[in-house]
Amino acid sequence: MLRVGIDVGGTFTDLFAWDEEVKGPASVRTAKVLSTPGDPVIGFMNALSKAGIKPSEIGTIIHGTTIGTNALIERKYPEPALITTSGFRDTIEIGRQRRKNLYDPYQIKPRPLINRSRRFTVTEKLGSDGSTVKPLDREEARKVAEHIASQGIKNIAIAFVNSYVSGSHEQEMREIILKAIPDARVALSSETRPKIRELGRFVTTAIRAALFPVVSDYFTRLEERLRETGSKAPIFIVKSNGGMMRSNTAKERPEELIESGPAGGVAAGAFLSNLLNIKDMIVTDVGGTSFEAALMENGRGLVTDEYELEWEMPIITPMLDIRSIGAGGGSIAWIDKGGSLRVGPQSAGADPGPACYGRGGTLPTVTDANLVLGRLNQTLSGKFKLDYDAAVNAIRTVADPLGLSVLDCAEGIIEIVCENMAGAIRMVSTDRGRDPRDQTLIAFGGAGGLHAYKVAEAAGISKILVPPFAGVACAFGATTMDVRHDLEATFYAPVEDLDSTELTNAFTKLEHDCRELLRNDGILPNQITFERNALMRYIGQSYEVATPVPNGDLDDSIVADVAAAFHREHKREYGVSSEDFPVAFVTLRLTGYGQVAKPDASDLEAALGAGDENSITSAKNQRKVYFGGQHYTVDVFDPAHLSAGQEIQGPAIIEQPDSEIVLPINAKAQVDQYGNIIITNQGKAVANGKTLVSTKEEVL
Structure with missing residues (x-):
């Protein structure tokens, strides 16, 4: 059977295929055809035809696509709604108040992903420890949901200010939305990327909501076209992190295709x-x-x-x-x-x-x-x-x-x-x-x-x-x-106050969630490997450095080794380090790999x-x-x-x-x-x- 890679670019659609059952030059087929921006499915099928590949011959398809990136840059997507905490309606438009060109008085910021008329707020507030400061105002939330329903909006982003530590209020808001709009596609920031700092989390969640219909429609049409022509092969999609995932997973996580x-x-x-x-x-x-x-x-x-x-x-x-x-x-x-x-x-x-x-x-x-x-x-x-x-x-x-x-x-x-x-x-x-x-x-x-x-x-x-x-x-x-998923969770803790058991438990939860994603992509337990990293910083810094963390149970001596590794990584990245400053964990990252067969030398x-x-x-x-x-x-x-x-x-x-x-x-x-x-x-x-x-x- 053929293992087929197809990359749809702005000008050309490229194909490379290995026949896993044949050796020598006959095992490889290639094709390069003009892309069809109006409908990339046409260019995809043209590449198969040019390479002389019958869909029934394909064992696996791995597809790289710019459809999500193009939709975002050109703002060609059904505009979603954004629901956020009162007072944070304009976060995605205000940004961080930086200037791209410091001395250009005429610069214009890019148009926001979601226009202000489709951004809504509700009263709610969680503390940084996950405690309820203000409960979600359910009556206010119901009115917002009904208003969104009246506008015919079906893709919705929910991003509350402190939901990186707990998604309880966002989940409650989703339930209210689904009562008003049963067929809505809802993206929660606590599920998309539960990380501290609201701007990146809000924007990433807005992107997921915006791309839900674009990516889902394209992959569904591609799947149907391949089935009609006799293909039973699973379709994997190339991810931004250098791995791949099944097309069904990609429909739920389109922000990972940029x-x-x-x-x-x-x-x-x-x-x-x-x-x-x-x-x-x-x-x-x-x-x-x-x-x-x-x-x-x-x-x-x-x-x-x-x-x-x-x-x-x-x-x-x-x-x-x-x-x-x-x-x-x-x-x-x-x-x-x-x-x-x-x-x-x-x-x-x-x-x-x-x-x-x-x-x-x-x-x-x-x-x-x-x-x-x-x-x-x-x-x-x-x-x-x-x-x-x-x-x-x-x-x-x-x-x-x-x-x-x-x-x-x-x-x-x-x-x-x-x-x-x-x-x-x-x-x-x-x-x-x-x-x-x-x-x-x-x-x-x-x-x-x-x-x-x-x-x-x-x-x-x-x-x-x-x-x-x-x-x-x-x-x-x-x-x-290989199949690959990166999961993250905020875990702020100075090294000197860290409970190593809590750190182990946090990574164990990420591993459980990652196994589920890999299983949904058809990966067997014996094909799975994990790699841990912690995003760490000197206390007082604004940004972090990724530092390797060993697998398995962690104790205080291992945490000390991780802190030492952070100093080395910081010096490699920035040229300086200092053990005089205290270090803190900020975010945990787990990378899960699903090993699959591939060509060798x-x-x-x-x-x-x-x-x-x-x-x-x-x-x-x-x-x-x-x-x-x-x-x-x-x-x-x-x-x-x-x-x-x-x-x-x-x-x-x-x-x-x-x-x-x-x-x-x-x-x-x-x-x-x-x-x-x-x-x-x-x-x-x-x-x-x-x-x-x-x-x-x-x-x-």
């Missing part, structure tokens, strides 16, 4: 880290709409609790620290008011797409620039024929006002977008105290190999790795995932690995490519005909099935046994005997 697609790339990075023993890496993914970067240490992606959907909209569910910017193949080049060339964040997307797609687009994009420069195959690796003349005309709209030739303008577009991508790499590395020069750049995405060398050069990274599945990496990564080598010494190692053809102000005739290689250990000196092109790798003049590449292309910077220009065929004045 970085669903890019998380597949981090999973692919973890697979490569384990396979090649690369400890520190930066995983990048260049798609049609965006560029994502994530730092990985010891084969694991770093997790953040400070993700913001937009300014002052924190989502407090644990998520991989993935930075996304509007820089991809469809990113549009434009001229700002100062007369400077800019690229992105606007994108041509899948419809109409870049001008060279011939689908009605006229604006110049990064893909158009790569085509004009000769760096992109004019058939897009056999997918469809690109319109070279349309690309030239599009680039000319910005080249002429700048007084540049089309070629020089196109090269400028590539330089700018690569510098933008390098900026995202700095955000995930230097912003967290890591030096990018110590990392290996892993290049994923259909356009990843096109820009990998220039991006690495701009970021100061000397080693690049492009795997054979780079063009469908997020879909590949999805097939290597031998499978990868047999299916995608490089050939032996008898492989055809010569170039399949040549192409004219523009580098640094002049044209070169460069060799174009087919990776299927490269042998392990073979070296390629730039300038050259390697055409993978779903992406291309550009090797500029001073780049050198080597092929390993798994078919990975490892690129290094030679530090000086080596033309490799290429013949100069024209100058920039001669063409365009």
Whole structure:
């Protein structure tokens, strides 16, 4: 049976499938088709058809999707109601009263997720210890419920100010809501993410309520379509934390899908880290709409609790620290008011797409620039024929006002977008105290190999790795995932006053709840493992550092060891620590894994690995490519005909099935046994005997 990973992006829908019963190249199927933003189910089914996969052949589906993120950013969801404590109606709009741009007097805050007319308050108050200060005013609550019912609202968020310590009032409010609206979908902050600080908890709960109908409708339609075509396979959804969950669970926890697609790339990075023993890496993914970067240490992606959907909209569910910017193949080049060339964040997307797609687009994009420069195959690796003349005309709209030739303008577009991508790499590395020069750049995405060398050069990274599945990496990564759930609970206690028995009991409760989630996802008891962390801080600090906690019963000596570990983690994260300041536990986090079967190294080598010494190692053809102000005739290689250990000196092109790798003049590449292309910077220009065929004045 096939284990199928499908990632729906803004421009392309990618597929990677393993046949668990077959060995060798025949075990792998891939596909890349244009996404269908109007109905992603169509693009999903098109990918299966393009790969020649019958739904009845599928054993498991793992699906990464941006449907939740897109709905939130575009505010395309049935607007929910929010019920909160009297006096806190405007919390999600006021935020933390910070400024995104300190000296910009004209900045405008993003539109709130829920408009004020749909935010309601009731009288209630719990103390910070869970005691009742003011009981819920049931008559007031009943009137609010009836008013919401009269407006036809069916998805509702309930977020009371101190419900992180007890959900009793929220549960009482839900009962009143369900009496008035029996078919309502209700999200409680005490169940969504019971953590101290109300803004993040309120926003995260509002997101759950907003996405209930969006995610449920999409997954239900997808399930029905697959059943109609003969599939009985369970559908798992990629989560923002780098794991996956069943589609039925995802319908109840849609806020955990915000970085669903890019998380597949981090999973692919973890697979490569384990396979090649690369400890520190930066995983990048260049798609049609965006560029994502994530730092990985010891084969694991770093997790953040400070993700913001937009300014002052924190989502407090644990998520991989993935930075996304509007820089991809469809990113549009434009001229700002100062007369400077800019690229992105606007994108041509899948419809109409870049001008060279011939689908009605006229604006110049990064893909158009790569085509004009000769760096992109004019058939897009056999997918469809690109319109070279349309690309030239599009680039000319910005080249002429700048007084540049089309070629020089196109090269400028590539330089700018690569510098933008390098900026995202700095955000995930230097912003967290890591030096990018110590990392290996892993290049994923259909356009990843096109820009990998220039991006690495701009970021100061000397080693690049492009795997054979780079063009469908997020879909590949999805097939290597385990089921994963992260549960949290507020547990504020200074270390010196801590009762270790209470700490053990708190983790035991989280383990019980996590087992239930894993069981609902079809995981057997012998497949379950747990990992504990405590979010801790020096007393008086505002934010916490995640610190490992051993499994099992805890005693005072173990707690002392955890406190010592906190000092080490704090120093690693911020460069300083001090045992003179008292330490406190703030939040407990339990990660539960459901181990599932996945491909191993031998499978990868047999299916995608490089050939032996008898492989055809010569170039399949040549192409004219523009580098640094002049044209070169460069060799174009087919990776299927490269042998392990073979070296390629730039300038050259390697055409993978779903992406291309550009090797500029001073780049050198080597092929390993798994078919990975490892690129290094030679530090000086080596033309490799290429013949100069024209100058920039001669063409365009």
